[in-house]
Amino acid sequence: MHMQITMQRAPCVFTLCLLASAAHAAEVIKIARAFEDGGGYEWKGSGVPEEIRFKGELILPKGKSTYCSGFTFAVAMKAAQARGLLRDKSAEQMRAFQRNWYGATKESAETQCALAVERLGIGKPIAVAKAKPGDFVQLWRTNKSGHSVVFLDWVKAGRRPIGLKYRSTQPSTDGIGDRVEYFADVPGRDGKVDAKRIYFARLNERPKE
Numbered sequence: 001m002h003m004q005i006t007m008q009r010a011p012c013v014f015t016l017c018l019l020a021s022a023a024h025a026a027e028v029i030k031i032a033r034a035f036e037d038g039g040g041y042e043w044k045g046s047g048v049p050e051e052i053r054f055k056g057e058l059i060l061p062k063g064k065s066t067y068c069s070g071f072t073f074a075v076a077m078k079a080a081q082a083r084g085l086l087r088d089k090s091a092e093q094m095r096a097f098q099r100n101w102y103g104a105t106k107e108s109a110e111t112q113c114a115l116a117v118e119r120l121g122i123g124k125p126i127a128v129a130k131a132k133p134g135d136f137v138q139l140w141r142t143n144k145s146g147h148s149v150v151f152l153d154w155v156k157a158g159r160r161p162i163g164l165k166y167r168s169t170q171p172s173t174d175g176i177g178d179r180v181e182y183f184a185d186v187p188g189r190d191g192k193v194d195a196k197r198i199y200f201a202r203l204n205e206r207p208k209e
Contacts, residue, residue: 025134028203031078032150032167039175040065047169048074049176052098057091059098066169068148069102071176072113072136075150076101076203083206085122093120101148103138112138113148114201126200137166140197142184151200155180162186163193 035049046052046060047070053059054077063070077094080086086094100108100116108115113136117123126135135151149166156162163182169175182191 025132027082028075028079028134028136028150029152029167031082032075035071035074035176037173037175037177039169041067041169041171041173041175043067046070049169050074052077054086054089054091054094059091059094066175068168068170069112071169072148072150073098073101076113076117076136079203080122083203085204085207089120096120103146110138110197111199114138114199117201117203123201123203126202128198128200131200132202134202136201136203137164138199138201139164139181140194141192142194143192145192147181152178155182157186162189163191 042065045063047063047067048060051062097120103109103112114125137149137151140146149168152165154161165180182189183193183195
């Protein structure tokens with residue numbers, strides 16, 4: 001009897017987990033889309049689309065324009081605060097979080113957002129095969145440039161991912177906007193994303209009360 005009850009309840013629990021995961025993904029994307037498209041792009045200053053304060057202390061002033069790390073950091077801060085993930089954190093920890101997010105430390109230079117959320121204890125790195133919309137991504141290109149983005153979806157040929165759609169801020173959208181990039185090994189797409197250097201990060205879900 002006990003086994004029968006467990007088997008009947010398991011699908012319900014699984015469904016609830018999927019719904020919770022989808023809700024959290026939608027929350028990140030909703031926050032990312034709340035920032036208006038455009039606004040200019042320039043690799044100077046803080047790069048954030050709004051002032052970032054934490055517990056009364058200034059973490060970053062609003063940038064005159066935006067760049068990728070600043071945009072995704074602002075989204076991550078809003079999402080993490082909305083989920084109650086930062087309640088026991090200090091302003092100094094937020095400053096360290098920001099430096100890691102921007103890849104400004106030796107340890108974070110490659111994986112950036114993935115290391116930042118893990119180091120702060122508010123998220124974890126995610127394998128590429130398990131990536132979902134609403135994850136954060138640090139990607140690198142074969143021309144040695146990089147980009148920090150909010151993942152929206154895979155672009156596929158059949159079942160095979162050949163690129164990704166994301167929201168970030170970049171020159172091609174004159175600031176904030178959605179964009180598609182392709183992997184470098186996809187014929188005819190002029191893609192430059194290095195499939196071996198793409199790092200996903202996911203914020204933890206809201207703690208249970």
